[in-house]
Amino acid sequence: xxxxxxxxxxWHDWIDLFAHYLVLSLMSVGGAISxxxxxxxxxVEQHGWMTQQQFADAIAIAQAAPGPNVLFxxxxxxxxxxxxxxxxxxxxxxxxxxxxIMLPSSVLMLLATDWGHRNRELRAVRAFKQxxxxxxxxxxxxxxxxxxxxxxxxxxxxxxYVVSTLAALILWRTRIHLLWLLAAGAAAGALxxx
Amino acid sequence: xxxxxxxxAHHPDRPDLPASPARPRxxxxxxxxxxxxxxxxxxxxxxxxxxxxxxxxxxxxxxxFVEEWxxxxxxxxxxxxxxxxxxGNRCFGLSGALAALAGMLLIPxxxxxxxxxxxxxxxxxxxxxxxxxxxxxxxAGMIVATGVKLAATLRRHPxxxxxxxxxxxxxxxxxxxxxxxxxxxxxxxxxxxxxxxxRKLEP
Numbered sequence: 001x002x003x004x005x006x007x008x009x010x011w012h013d014w015i016d017l018f019a020h021y022l023v024l025s026l027m028s029v030g031g032a033i034s035x036x037x038x039x040x041x042x043x044v045e046q047h048g049w050m051t052q053q054q055f056a057d058a059i060a061i062a063q064a065a066p067g068p069n070v071l072f073x074x075x076x077x078x079x080x081x082x083x084x085x086x087x088x089x090x091x092x093x094x095x096x097x098x099x100x101i102m103l104p105s106s107v108l109m110l111l112a113t114d115w116g117h118r119n120r121e122l123r124a125v126r127a128f129k130q131x132x133x134x135x136x137x138x139x140x141x142x143x144x145x146x147x148x149x150x151x152x153x154x155x156x157x158x159x160x161y162v163v164s165t166l167a168a169l170i171l172w173r174t175r176i177h178l179l180w181l182l183a184a185g186a187a188a189g190a191l192x193x194x
Numbered sequence: 195x196x197x198x199x200x201x202x203a204h205h206p207d208r209p210d211l212p213a214s215p216a217r218p219r220x221x222x223x224x225x226x227x228x229x230x231x232x233x234x235x236x237x238x239x240x241x242x243x244x245x246x247x248x249x250x251x252x253x254x255x256x257x258x259f260v261e262e263w264x265x266x267x268x269x270x271x272x273x274x275x276x277x278x279x280x281x282g283n284r285c286f287g288l289s290g291a292l293a294a295l296a297g298m299l300l301i302p303x304x305x306x307x308x309x310x311x312x313x314x315x316x317x318x319x320x321x322x323x324x325x326x327x328x329x330x331x332x333x334a335g336m337i338v339a340t341g342v343k344l345a346a347t348l349r350r351h352p353x354x355x356x357x358x359x360x361x362x363x364x365x366x367x368x369x370x371x372x373x374x375x376x377x378x379x380x381x382x383x384x385x386x387x388x389x390x391x392x393r394k395l396e397p
Contacts (some may be wrong), residue, residue, distance in 0.1 A: 014373065020235050023362070023377070025270060025271065025381055026270050026274070027270060027376055027377060028270045028271055029268070029269070029270050029380075030267070030273075031271075031272050031273050032232050032271075032272050033337060034252035035376060035378065037307035037369050037370070038375060038376040039372070041375065043375075047279035049260055055332070056327075056330045057313070057317075057326055058310070059330060059333060060326050060327075060329045060330035060333055061306065061309055061310050061313055061326070061335040062306055063329070063336070064252060064309070064329055065302070065305055065306045066233045066234065066235055066302060066305060067232045067233065067235060067239070067298075067299075067302025067303070067306060068232060068233065068235065068239050068274050068298055068299070068302065069239075069272065070272035070275060070299075071299070071302055071303050071306045073235075074303045074306060074307065075306055075307070075310055077345070078307055078310065079302065079310075083200070084325070094303070094307070098299070098303070101212050102271070102299075103274070104250070104270070104280055105269065105270040105271025105272075105276070106271060106276075106291075106295065108269060108270060108274075109265075109266070109269045109270075109271055109276045109279050109280070109286070110254055110279060110283055110291060111263055111282050111284060112265070112269060113269075113279075113283070114264075116265050116268075116269075119380045120265075123350035123392060123395050123396075123397055124392065126391075127388050127389075127391040127392035128268065128388050128397055129268045129352060129397055130352060130391050130395075131343075131384070131388030131389070131390065131391035131392065132268065132384050132387060132388065133347065133351060133358065133387070134348065134351075134353075134357075134358040134361035134362040134365070134383070134387050135362070135379075135380065135383050135384040136344070136367050137343075137344050137345050137348070137358075137362045137365075138341075138361065138362035138363065138364070138366045138369070138381070138383070139363025139365060139369065139376075140337055140340055140341030140344065140365050141336075141337075141338050141341035141342065141345075141362070141370070142365060142368075142369035142370035143337050143341075144334045144335065144337035144338030144339075144340075145334075145337075145338065145371070146370055146373075147330065147333065147337065148258075148331065148335070148338075149333065153256035160327065160328075160330075160331040161331075161339040162326060163331035163335065164331045164332070164334045164335035164338070165334060165335060166335065167331065167332040167333075167334075167335025167336060167339070168335035168336070168338040168339040168342065169335075170339075171335065171336055171340075172339040172342050172343060173373075178336060179389055181332050181335075181336070182329050182332050182333075184328075184332070185325075185328035185329045185330075185331055185332035185333075186326070186329050187328070189321075189322050189323075189324035189325040189326065189327045189328025189329065190321040190322070190325040190326055190328070191321075191324070192320070192321075193328075194230050194327060194328050194331060
């Protein structure tokens with residue numbers, strides 16, 4: 001990751017981090033990626049546990065790598081730990097954030113899946129499934145917008161917004177494989193175009 | 195489904211659905227299958243899950259996949275990980291769910307951390323930093339595009355498009371422009387969507 005903040009984490013901070021991810025887990029309807037805005041607010045803006053650049057790097061590396069999108073959470077925990085000074089802390093960061101983001105939602109999923117399957121014709125179940133849809137969509141689009149503002153300096157970063165907008169338009173209208181777009185974005189960045 | 199394939203009876207509550215012809219042999223089989231599946235998923239695992247579980251390994255029928263996906267998507271938690279929990283749970287109970295979950299996360303997270311470590315070695319090279327900046331911009335666009343694609347489903351929503359679009363736009367303003375914390379936004383706008391939908395649905 002890029003050079004980041006040097007921070008000191010107390011046990012209280014670790015517990016706070018864990019508790020925050022437990023709550024985020026329950027809020028992550030639509031996937032962990034839809035709570036990215038909240039993670040950014042908490043990790044970067046409120047606590048300064050990592051820089052904006054590190055946050056954006058973590059998301060980009062996780063997206064470029066194989067595996068479920070939720071692994072960006074492991075990378076955020078890793079980064080916080082590294083900023084706190086050691087690889088031991090980094091491993092702790094991975095365990096704390098990943099356990100936090102997975103535990104409540106997984107338990108809830110296992111408990112609810114049988115019940116929901118048996119009762120899927122219930123009016124309340126259908127109302128919940130369909131009623132959440134506008135919010136889930138709004139959350140996803142907000143996440144993309146928050147991430148597009150890489151350093152918050154729109155005047156200098158406008159080529160990045162152009163890339164984001166182009167990528168969104170191409171993915172929306174075509175069935176091109178994401179790897180080609182990531183490769184194109186990487187090439188444009190490596191050549192200093194963005 | 196060809197008639198000569200053995201039918202497993204793992205869907206006793208839905209006799210109208212054809213049972214899946216195949217199922218994993220063991221928890222290890224589950225773990226390996228989900229590890230291989232996750233490692234194929236660049237930029238999203240969902241298409242790989244569908245291809246592997248339904249078309250190649252035939253652990254689920256298409257109907258089962260769609261039903262379970264609806265639940266996995268509605269519940270909190272990463273959708274594809276939720277789906278892997280359901281498949282593992284159905285085959286071997288809790289230990290199966292844990293095997294599938296571990297397959298989805300264990301090796302892939304080591305790969306991600308290895309990539310991040312390699313990246314750190316070259317982060318001072320402006321070309322590498324630039325490449326990642328470009329990829330991050332693409333990623334942001336990809337997430338917006340996913341949201342826009344899903345927005346098309348609002349046309350078939352029980353509520354009028356004007357209502358659902360307003361709720362989605364309010365969410366974008368609250369989260370992306372005003373940068374409000376998510377929980378109150380989720381409770382207020384999600385709750386409004388659920389209540390309005392409930393009143394609209396036939397009892």
